[in-house]
Amino acid sequence: MQPDAIGKRLKRSRELRGLTIRALALQAGVPQSTISQVEAGHRPGAGLSLDTAKRISWALGIGLEALAGPYHEEEPEVPNAPDPAPPPPKRQRPRKAAPVG
Numbered sequence: 067m068q069p070d071a072i073g074k075r076l077k078r079s080r081e082l083r084g085l086t087i088r089a090l091a092l093q094a095g096v097p098q099s100t101i102s103q104v105e106a107g108h109r110p111g112a113g114l115s116l117d118t119a120k121r122i123s124w125a126l127g128i129g130l131e132a133l134a135g136p137y138h139e140e141e142p143e144v145p146n147a148p149d150p151a152p153p154p155p156k157r158q159r160p161r162k163a164a165p166v167g
Contacts, residue, residue: 067106067107067108068107069104069105069106069107069111070107070110070111070112071111071135072104072110072111072112072114072133072134072135073104073105073106073107073110073111075111075132075133075134075135076101076104076105076111076122076133077105079126079128079132079133080101080105080126083126083127085126087101087102087105090122090125090126093125094118094121094122094124094125095121095125096118096121096122100114100118101122111134112134119133119134
């Protein structure tokens with residue numbers, strides 16, 4: 067499985083700070099398995115509780131938005147959404163004949 071955007075941000079932020087998964091888990095007060103599973107993609111980062119996400123972001127010294135990403139970035143796909151209709155064809159105007167003379 068591939069990690070979601072939160073898993074990728076979590077791993078990148080942790081590595082930039084030179085922290086191991088264990089060190090981050092201890093600082094954040096969350097299970098090591100939680101961080102490991104989110105980073106590996108076995109658990110969706112979007113499924114973290116708000117409390118857990120706050121603890122992790124605090125331990126990393128970043129804001130929640132840095133961990134979760136901006137709201138508009140990941141809009142869920144609507145299943146079975148119809149494709150948008152193509153624009154109507156442009157009507158062609160009749161051409162006027164050039165004057166003869």
